[in-house]
Amino acid sequence: MTAYDPPGPPQPGAAADPDGAAGTAYDAVVLAGGAARRLGGADKPGVRVGGRALLDRVLAACAGGGTTVVVADPRATARPVVWAREDPPGGGPLAALEAGLSHTTAPDVVVLSADLPFIEETTVRRLVGALGERGCEGVLITDPDGRDQPLVAAYRAAALRRELTALAAEHGGLTGLPLRRLTGALDLTRIADPVASFDCDTWEDIAAARERIREHGHVLDEWISTVKDELGIDLDVDTGTLLDLARDAAHGVARPAAPLTTFLVGYAAARAEGGPEAVAEAARKATALALRWADENAPDAGPDAG
Template sequence: MSPYEAVVLAGGAARRLGGADKPAVPVGGRSLLERVLAACADADRTVVVGPRRPTPGRSVVWTREQPPGGGPLPALDAGLRATQGPLVAVLAADQPFLTPAHLATLRAAVPDDADGVLLRDRTGRDQPLTAVYRTEPLRRELALAVAEYGTLTGLPLHIVLSGLHLRRLASDDTLDCDTWADIAAARARIRDHGQVLDEWIAAVKAELGIDPDVDTKALLDTARDAAHSVARPAAPLSTFLIGYAAALHGMSPLEAAAKVSDLAHRWSEESAGTVNAEGTGDTRDTRGTGSPEGTDAGSGRP
């Protein structure tokens, strides 16, 4: 797939949030801006247009629109001036559910005879700030708008987009957050049972500045084996030791988890008396009156 750069628009007055710093609003333990930056982590360069904010683990280029607060077109122009490549993802910083898969789908959908592709959400609205554009046509239309209007300040996005040949890609989701009700809904969605674990793992990775390829199912299976075969506290301690071993010995977490699961099964079999002293699977009960030959295991008398 073709390389790309990303421009993230992180300014704006957020009037429907009462003037709050919307990109810094936390959803699931990470700011909206952090979540969007995670979605475009594979971009060759990421330009953020807006006031500087913390971006743990990410190196980005910061710039500001002129004048500050001048609207989406001055912000877009400022972002493009800091890019070099032929393809650019233009993103709003208020999309907690934007994923690398969304951007990969958009990039793959840019046809040779079009200037870009943008998402159309489930309500039928075009999302020009969830889009991938060819850079040169976008720069051309910005220059034409300046020539016609004398400024980009206060102009709506459609002034520029109307001159582009764009493809629309339908989505069954709505990704952006405009109001506090949207924020509340996003926070509730992240805590949904079917999604909360993946969201928590992603938040922990971001907090610790790590990005291992975690097989969540394998680790949960191992934690279950340790809890059931040994004792409940063995589950969190075992997963900690898996991570420690992976870091110390350079083995994959999956390999370490498999070793611990196998150990837990052996531990359980031994505790149940299903292996003999040589570990060869003697399943006879050798305790008390159930000892072989019908003898008293303590005295050896019949």
């Protein structure tokens, strides 16, 4: 079992890591059927952090994969998924994993719990990338105390199926068996990540996650990510450019011009059926207009200002 130290833990709202496992095929299995006893039996996957259900936050993190299987009773989700259920329901994580794995076909499988408020696609790509680089059977996250988090991990699907089959044969089934029976038999690499490993087992954890998301350092990026997910927008834009445009419109024209101008820029880009480049071009034109408008109002503006 080897340790793998990435460049640094991702922060909530951080930009995607361009050196991840982009293009690597993987499926995802999300375990979301626990009893949540420490939350008083509350619907943990549906608890909202930063305006989004915990389950939807996790589904957004594995959106770059192929099939995503959620092992739980079906519910409304922001992204389409395949639903599965262990037999009997409540049979434990290994039984749930087997049920989810039966719906996957990719050689690599990302396995996540549904209570990870800070898991991001960047982290998932790093897990899958490390799995390919190291030639091991699994890559999992460890928490700040060095404890393994086997439900924040990427595995070789064949290795999972092999060990699940062996355990079922040895114990007459998988019901009630702990995850360590599986992970203890695999060749694993570990990535230390105190942020991605944070899970929500108690209401205190939920409160801490909600507070962290609103911290100044990443609240704006977190908000943009949440809005895009809510509106079904899969578009990366330069928020700095839009903020500069809003500032120029507010200062050069009037404060209400800021939100209205950025809305019109987005509308123009959408009509052009463009991506980030169309947004940038529309923002450039609107910024130039706002600056010309401001120049005309300068005290020393001559007849040819603008």
